[in-house]
Amino acid sequence: MEILSLNNEEQHIVLSEGEKRHIVLLNPLCARLFVQQQSRSELSLHCLFLPESESVSSADISIMQDGKECRTVMYGMALLCGKEQFSLETHVLHNIGGGYSEQTVKCLLADSARGSFYGELVIAKDAQKTEAHQTNRNILLSPNARMDTKPQLEIYADDVKASHGATTGQLDAAALFYMQQRGIALQDARRMLLHAFLSDVMNSVPADNVIAESFDRKFNSLSV
């Protein structure tokens, strides 16, 4: 696993045939990342926005599956508060058939934070038997927080499996009351539910102290 923190930088990476690589983009500021995948390569990518100080951060990530049977698994996560802003753009291009891609982006926005996710997914005409999924789920912790999300699927092949979904909402009131009825304080119940919400993304990150500390510090500083 390699951790990159691109600050006003652009990086090009090529995954050669059969190569497996795990990249974590931690607190990118104004980052551009291009990844070109050759046949049967596997890319795991995390893009984590856990800013330490009030910031406007952005990442623009392009992934090109240029060989057959490539695999791309991407997770995005943003925890924002105050007047912090972030924007995440992803472009996943399936140029050759038989590939697989999966994107999961989860965001928590508190106070007056703002975020945007633009997820472009293109399956080219000849990229038959491609499987591609995209999910974006957001929780707004304050009425002043705002999230814009725009999934953009362009599918030109006819024999593919593709799905996408985007939701933005608040914590489940029924679950909160159930937990309170068992004696769990409302604030603790809210934190437990938020932890649960983010758990699939966090569990997918390989154990790393820098990331874990960064997450805990940010998560605990949010007024839930």
Added chain:
Amino acid sequence: MLDILNLHASVGGKEILKGIDLHIGEGEIHALMGRNGAGKSTLSAVLTGNPAYTVTEGSVTFRGKDLLAMSPEERAREGLFLSFQYPVEIPGVSMVNFMKTAVNERRKHLGLEPLSAAAFLKLKREKEQLLDISQKMQNRSVNEGFSGGEKKKNEVYQMAMLEPCLAILDETDSGLDVDALRVVADGFNKIRKPDTSAIVITHYERLLEYIRPDYVHVLYGGKIVRSGDASLAREIDERGFDWLEK
């Protein structure tokens, strides 16, 4: 244990409870019967502090304290337990973590030390064995993917872990077949201590064959219209509710 005086409550501006008076002593089991919409579930929601409901008049005293002044979690820690009609699925929150937090909150309230991981596991295993619950179920997220019977059984398990003073069983029989109902009722009877009080909410007499009530009350139009002993439940089973609603 519990004293309800002239309790009025509404939801969304509509008055549902129109003056409930009910006294529940230590160790007593009270059955609350009535049709859909009579106010049975509203009463359990109001007692547990569900924020969707508003109390407009009356008072409730629980173990000498003003129940209505407490937050939902304070009521639970004080020993009020609701077995939900529809237990909520909470994906991502493990049963173990959930239960451990709940048990230790109750212990803290009672002035007891929190349980160590080992002591908690021992208690958990003890209750699982008592209620014949698989450990596998307890390793999953709270109620996630549980069958209707498993969910109700899980409610009884939580009650066993928390040892409440007053348990409200809100239509524990709904959605259960006879076998599942017997398992859940047996579980309740096994874990109930002599001084544990209970309110058993149901449409049917069947549940009351397994959980014998000391008193039976019939709710109609937001009021208790008839109270009696267990024979009242049998009478309702034979004659329906019509004759009580005139």
